[in-house]
Amino acid sequence: MNKPVLKVGILGLGTVGQGVLRLLKNNAEEIERRVGRKLQVSHVSARSAGKARDCDLSGIEVLSDAMQLATQADVDIIVETIGGISPARELIEVALTRGKPVVTANKALLAEHGNELFALARKQNLSIGFEAAVAGGIPVIKAIREGLAGNRIDKLAGIINGTCNYILTQMQSKGQSFADALADAQKLGYAEADPTFDIGGFDAAHKLTILASIAFGMPLNFAAVSVEGIQSVTAQDIEIAKVFGYRIKLLGIAKRGAGGVELRVHPTLIPESTLLAKVDGVLNSVVIRGNAVGEVGLYGRGAGGDATASAVVADLVDLARGFGGDVRHAVPALAFQPEAVQSLAIAPAGAVESAFYLRLKVADEPGVLSRLTAILAEHQISVEAILQREPSGHEDAHVALITSVIAQQRFDHALNEIRKLPFVRSDAARLRVEKF
Numbered sequence: 319m320n321k322p323v324l325k326v327g328i329l330g331l332g333t334v335g336q337g338v339l340r341l342l343k344n345n346a347e348e349i350e351r352r353v354g355r356k357l358q359v360s361h362v363s364a365r366s367a368g369k370a371r372d373c374d375l376s377g378i379e380v381l382s383d384a385m386q387l388a389t390q391a392d393v394d395i396i397v398e399t400i401g402g403i404s405p406a407r408e409l410i411e412v413a414l415t416r417g418k419p420v421v422t423a424n425k426a427l428l429a430e431h432g433n434e435l436f437a438l439a440r441k442q443n444l445s446i447g448f449e450a451a452v453a454g455g456i457p458v459i460k461a462i463r464e465g466l467a468g469n470r471i472d473k474l475a476g477i478i479n480g481t482c483n484y485i486l487t488q489m490q491s492k493g494q495s496f497a498d499a500l501a502d503a504q505k506l507g508y509a510e511a512d513p514t515f516d517i518g519g520f521d522a523a524h525k526l527t528i529l530a531s532i533a534f535g536m537p538l539n540f541a542a543v544s545v546e547g548i549q550s551v552t553a554q555d556i557e558i559a560k561v562f563g564y565r566i567k568l569l570g571i572a573k574r575g576a577g578g579v580e581l582r583v584h585p586t587l588i589p590e591s592t593l594l595a596k597v598d599g600v601l602n603s604v605v606i607r608g609n610a611v612g613e614v615g616l617y618g619r620g621a622g623g624d625a626t627a628s629a630v631v632a633d634l635v636d637l638a639r640g641f642g643g644d645v646r647h648a649v650p651a652l653a654f655q656p657e658a659v660q661s662l663a664i665a666p667a668g669a670v671e672s673a674f675y676l677r678l679k680v681a682d683e684p685g686v687l688s689r690l691t692a693i694l695a696e697h698q699i700s701v702e703a704i705l706q707r708e709p710s711g712h713e714d715a716h717v718a719l720i721t722s723v724i725a726q727q728r729f730d731h732a733l734n735e736i737r738k739l740p741f742v743r744s745d746a747a748r749l750r751v752e753k754f
């Protein structure tokens with residue numbers, strides 16, 4: 319029987335949970351017209367039941383025990399916005415076991431345990447919606463799983479962490495310090511509960527894991543992503559990159575190559591003329607290359623309560639439309655039929671090719687540039703741009719350069735030799751450069 323009202327239970331009333339509650343209330347009429355029935359939040363579970371929140375809890379039962387909500391007989395759909403692995407994982411498993419479809423924004427959980435959770439959902443003839451888990455409000459999961467289903471996708475790249483993009487933008491355009499920009503991103507509700515996930519690149523790696531799976535039809539394989547965060551990016555590197563005509567962005571890149579699939583997250587110099595270089599602040603963008611369509615770019619808010627709620631509610635609308643139906647006729651979780659999802663060889667990080675940016679503090683003495691370029695040449699690396707800064711006051715001189723495209727391993731061999739040179743005064747800053 320088609321119930322006139324579907325009851326929704328929300329686990330976790332933080333930035334995203336509150337956003338979902340607000341959006342379902344504010345756009346209730348629009349949503350009902352889309353679904354054909356009402357979506358009503360009947361229960362929420364919050365750790366501190368009495369806490370002041372930016373949402374209206376009237377008429378909603380607030381449970382302090384999340385497991386009680388996950389097993390509540392009269393709740394039809396569960397939204398998980400607690401985050402982290404435990405107890406989110408157990409709560410979702412219990413909800414599925416009790417026959418409730420789930421919507422989650424939890425990329426960490428899906429990247430690490432999604433294969434098992436999707437298998438359980440399939441066994442239970444249920445769906446898990448996860449649009450909010452990648453690039454917040456941008457409908458990138460839907461675009462890849464459905465809109466690009468006719469293509470063989472061979473590459474995607476994007477800015478997929480709002481916190482890092484906010485920090486890098488603030489450092490570049492306002493001269494704000496890394497620490498102050500991070501504190502602002504936390505206040506604005508962009509950062510993870512533990513911001514190390516953001517600045518260390520792990521959150522972007524969780525999202526890249528999900529994107530690679532649905533783009534290439536491979537199982538979720540978080541361990542295969544090579545991850546570098548933005549902690550070591552300095553204001554000086556941002557400024558020198560600008561002189562070279564580049565911006566520094568944290569990118570996630572998934573690419574089919576001759577040596578296997580490349581999965582990598584790292585701060586990257588990208589030419590300032592590219593679209594991605596112009597994506598600033600909390601905005602995210604993903605560019606996907608399909609063999610029929612060519613390049614498709616998506617752009618929008620990648621974090622924050624309301625933007626993320628937009629994605630959660632879109633999943634709720636999908637689940638509500640197909641509620642009680644046969645999931646074999648729904649869009650498969652990882653875009654490909656589960657039995658057709660195949661492991662793919664992963665390219666070793668050392669073999670991945672790109673150009674490199676190198677900055678060194680050096681003693682102000684003759685012969686520095688010629689010795690540096692000679693070592694690079696011995697490793698068949700040519701220099702495409704070079705900049706030397708004179709010493710100022712007690713400061714040493716700086717040399718920064720951009721190389722030709724080269725495998726990481728070969729560049730690192732050259733760098734090890736460069737580090738041993740007597741005139742090198744500090745450890746090197748080394749970043750990848752992508753031309754697109």
Ligand SMILES: NC(=O)C1=CN([C@@H]2O[C@H](COP(=O)(O)OP(=O)(O)OC[C@H]3O[C@@H](n4cnc5c(N)ncnc54)[C@H](O)[C@@H]3O)[C@@H](O)[C@H]2O)C=CC1
Nearest residue numbers: 330331332333334363365384399400401423424621622626
């Ligand atoms: N903040 C954002 O912009 C985005 C967040 N996400 C994801 O959404 C999820 C939630 O993130 P936020 O809302 O930012 O986090 P948050 O920290 O603001 O909210 C989580 C809430 O869950 C509550 N909680 C923790 N354990 C609980 C338990 N056992 N029972 C009930 N409540 C519990 C916390 O008290 C907190 O209020 C995470 O998985 C995050 O990665 C995804 C996209 C964007």
Ligand SMILES: N[C@@H](CC=O)C(=O)O
Nearest residue numbers: 479480481509510621
């Ligand atoms: N912490 C994340 C939130 C959205 O996924 C980010 O900053 O992008």
Ligand code: NA
Nearest residue numbers: 449452454456
């Ligand atoms: Na999204």
